[in-house]
Amino acid sequence: MLGDGEEAVLEITEIVRTWKAEGRPGGRDEVLTRLAETGGVYIPRFYDVEYLPDGRIQRVVPNRDRVPYRVFKRTTMDLDAWPYPKQPLVPLAESVHERMSVEIFRGCTRGCRFCQAGMITRPVRERSIEGIGAMVQKGLEATGFEEVGLLSLSSADHSEIAEITKGLADRYEGTNTGLSLPSTRVDAFNIDLANELSRNGRRSGLTFAPEGGSERMRRVINKMVSEEDLIRTVSAAFSNGWRQVKLYFMCGLPTEEDEDVLQIAEMAKNVIRAGRQASGRNDVRCTISIGGFVPKPHTPFQWAAQCDPDTVDDRLRKLREAVNSDRSLGRNIGMRYHDGKPSLIEGLLSRGDRRIGKVIEAVWRDGGRFDGWSEHFSYDRWTAKAAEALEPLGVDLAWFTTREREELEVLPWDHLDSGLDKEWLWADWQDALDEREQDDCRWTPCFDCGVCPAMGTDIEVGPTGRKLLPISPVGVGSPVKNPALSQ
C-alpha cells in the first residue's frame, strides 16, 4: 500500500472482511485483485515487465483486467483526526530509542534533492498544538517514558515549534520528562528552542546535518545552510553550556570533487575554534559522521550515477588526513564513517528492479544474514552473486549503480505514483547540475512539483496562535510518570 495508511487500512480491512463473508470467492487471487482495484495497493505479480535488448525496461503493464496502470499513494490530510498510538507497547527490555515518539507533522517541502522521504510525503501537514499536547499526555500516562521525541522530517520547521516546546516544557516542569528533537536544520534552530528542550532533561549534544561540506555542494543538493549560519548557531550553543556538536554529511554526491569533501574538515575545525572562543574552554567537541550517498527513486537524483566505492574511500582517507593535519584542533574532532562498499550494495537494492530478487535470494541461500551489520556484511558474496544472477540477463552491478540514466528511460518505479511530476523531477535534476537552488513552497509560491493537484491536497501549515494549556496534576513533586507503576 502506497502512502499514508491511516484511512486506507480501514478500506483494506473492509475488502478482506467482505471477501471472507462471501465465502472467499476466487481465492487469494480475487482478494488481491479487489485490493489492486482500489488504485492504492500494488500487487507486483499483476504487472509484467518487458525489457529492451540492452536491459532497460521497455514498459510495465498490468497483466489482467480490473488492475490500474498506475498505483497512487494515499494522503491523510487531517492528522489530528488520527492520533496514535493511544496505548503503545512498551518493551520489557531497554531499547536504543527509549522514548515516546510523537509525530508533529508529516511531509517536507524543503526540497533536499537526495531525500526520498521529503519527496514522497509531500505536502506538509501539521498536527495542531492541542493534538500534540493530548498525544503526549495520553502516551506518557500509558507508558511511563521519561523522554518525548517530537518527530518529523524536520521538526524545527513546525510553524509553532516554539509554542509547542514551551507549552510542553511548562506542562512538565519539575518532572522527569524531557523533550528531544531529531537532528535540526541549522537555519531553523535557535537557542530558545534548545533551552526549552533541555529545561527538564539532560543537555545532550546538538546534531545538525549540513550534508555537504562545501557551499557549492549544498547548492547541488539544495540544502541551503551557510557555514556562517552554522558557526553562529554553534557559537550560541557553546556559550549557553553545550559542549558537543554532531554534524552529518554525505560523501559521493553528484558532481562531488575531492575539494568538496575536504571542506568538511575546515568546517569542523571552524566549529572547534568558534566553540573554544564562545565557551572559553578547550574541551569542546565536534563529531563528523559521514555516510555514503545512495541515489533514491522518486528523487531528482534517481537518474544520477552513484559514486564508486574506491573514489568514496579515497576521499574519506584524504578527509581524515585533513582533520588530523592540525593536532590541536584535530584531537577535538571525532570522525565516523563506513567504507563505500556497503553503500554500493544499498544502491543496488535502492534502484534495482525485480531482476535483483534473484541476487537477494542467491545471497541468502549462500548464508547471507544481517548484512546491515558490518561484521556480517560480505561485499565479495554480494558481488559474486550479482555477477552470477545478472550476467545471463545482460546487466551487472555497475549497470544498476554507477550508470547515469537518460531522461526518457523507463524507471522501475514509474508506475508507482507519489504525485511528483516526472518532468519536474527531471528539471530539478538539471537545476542540481547547474548548482541552482529551489525554495521551500511552504513560504514561497508553488513551483509545480505536481503533488497538490495530483492528490487534490494542499499545504497545511499554521501558525494558529493557539496555546497549550497546563494539565493537572503538574508541578514539582508530581512527576508525570506511569501511574500504573506508582500505585
Ligand code: SF4
Ligand atoms: S504542488 Fe506546489 S505547493 Fe504542493 S508540494 Fe508541490 S510545490 Fe509545494
